[in-house]
Amino acid sequence: MARLVKKFGGTSVGDIDRIRSVARRVKKAFEEGHEVAVVLSAMSGTTNQLVGYAREAAALHDAREYDTIVAAGEQITIGLLSICLQEMGVPARSFLGWQVPIRTNDMHGAARIAEIEPENLEKCFKDGRVAVIAGFQGIGPDNRIATLGRGGSDTSAVAIAAAVKADRCDIYTDVDGVYTTDPRIVPKARKMDKITYEEMLEMASLGTKVLQTRSVALAMKHGVRTQVLSSFEDKPGTLVVGEDEIVEQEVVSGIAYSRGEAKITVVGLKDRPGTVSHVFAPLAKANINIDMIVQSAADDNRTDVTFTVPEDDMLRAVKALEERRDEVRFDHLLHDGSVAKISVVGVGMRSHAGVAQKMFDTLADKGINVQVISTSEIKVSVVIDDEYTELAVRALHTAYDLDVD
């Protein structure tokens, strides 16, 4: 017997028939003798409709009232799933965020979970009942509903799993697991049985939108074994776990890519302390998210700084820098909005030399020019011309022996 938390998203609870399918899945786990807590999103479309109402009422609105409005969506689905489970003979009861309670900080609209008191859920398990919990919501220090921001239900599920010390947190999605790379680009991509938290974090922040980055970080912090699996098929997905659970670690686990990036180079900066800080201050003020940063070697007391930003922010970034030209003191700016970031990810590379070299060789063989390089302990990322994205991903997938036979 295990204790399981199962999270289903909006499409999985889109109508009563689908909610019944979820109930059948939960029933199966319950009848196998497991203690089960279910975390639900709102019906797909509901949250958008409620957000639309709030915006129609006023473009700028009180985040506390917004939270009250949008939290209604999960309230509906948890009641409906509880009814469907009871109808199938499975004892169940619903919990709103304030009933658990899931305590958050006071950042309404994008709250963070501060604490989950497990007593009520423990009692529910002890009574032999399934706990059906509203995702995405909690209660703030002001005793008002606080929501966790869009997609926060993954985070709810992982946090609840941590609070009740669940054996596993199953996140049901519209994909059947985490792949070595995007199967739409590489048909030979392989579904991984297991991936480490660290790798999943890198993959998640690099466009593999299977799990919210935030929920992976939380799972890593609390050591919650998290499974990504399909809500439509009945087969195991990918387990996100600690390194110790993975016996034979591949050197490289996957190839991630991210399109829609832009590259900006600030040319001819005076090379002295504080120069880089002068470059990024106006960008921080403009709330522009910087990703990779590379400073080229100084030559004749002058240096260049290259960085990447989301393509949508490129022109704003250029404008912010031009406006502060006198303070920042640079010669001129270069920008290129059609670049992509390609990353090779794997915890095994910590103990293996030559991973980066193989990446550069492979790309060079295909005639792909590497524009920027950035490395971390478990990944190597490069910026290339966006046109070469598919070619680069396929070549690297093969080079690191990730193709299925």
Place this chain on the structure above:
Amino acid sequence: MARLVKKFGGTSVGDIDRIRSVARRVKKAFEEGHEVAVVLSAMSGTTNQLVGYAREAAALHDAREYDTIVAAGEQITIGLLSICLQEMGVPARSFLGWQVPIRTNDMHGAARIAEIEPENLEKCFKDGRVAVIAGFQGIGPDNRIATLGRGGSDTSAVAIAAAVKADRCDIYTDVDGVYTTDPRIVPKARKMDKITYEEMLEMASLGTKVLQTRSVALAMKHGVRTQVLSSFEDKPGTLVVGEDEIVEQEVVSGIAYSRGEAKITVVGLKDRPGTVSHVFAPLAKANINIDMIVQSAADDNRTDVTFTVPEDDMLRAVKALEERRDEVRFDHLLHDGSVAKISVVGVGMRSHAGVAQKMFDTLADKGINVQVISTSEIKVSVVIDDEYTELAVRALHTAYDLDVD
């Protein structure tokens, strides 16, 4: 400066434009210096949709889960009205039932309000803010959402007005007040400026569906001055108040009628103690609501009992009696599904003789046969053939000098 509770129903908050109209009305009262609490229903249609979902999930369902689902409707409208008020510069905040808190008993789905703690609302008034409160919902002893049954928002409003000792409770509806009778039947019907609780109770339970009977009874119990007025026009409605507030009391205040009634006569009962109890036991068991009951004078140790039931329940009532024929011991049953109840209502008739006589004379003049008579301190009701309903109402309205000139 007064303290006011204002309640708006589903059609008044049916979309954002209408919610904005409500906000303008509330703003006006707020800017006149009043302390204002607003009680809202769900958007028209929302509650039906949510009830539909619950029924689709399972025909018989846990009332606690049902309550969780349907309470989502008011949660949405209170957030939206708060946003609209803030947008107009009126400080406002929303309160869910559990946030007030409005404590109920444990009858989920048809809960009764046990207690409203006024402290949070008092603080809201003191802070110079409008309190926007979800109608129809409270929190049960089990710490779960409990709803008051359909139309319960009127009751919420009156109970809140009693708890905060409001000077008046304004119930906005799609009619502009309470009339001496149905204006669709009698064009000369007059809108009353004031009506007593007792009269309103009789009118409400007789088909004048302006206010829920339950909310009138609550207003009477706590002496809450309640105004029924139009949510679409800006003019005074009808005040429901204690007798002391009405200086010149009319003998008869209004003529009420109720169609869809049926009359059943149990003929040839043995006239001895316990006979009547034998008649009504099977009906109580079948959950059939009995209205008027008349027992005719005994003749030769045998008696007849006549009573009225809702027409929809007539055949069930006849069946229930026939099944217990041996116990009840009667000769035969008569039933007539096309009768109407006409009532003359007025607290003034306590001190005036001849009110009933005028009713019988008026009906006789028009050739209308009175089938059953029943009286209370402030009303006289008769059962007549349904075909004569309009004629009877018009004739009585004129006879008691209620027509406007």
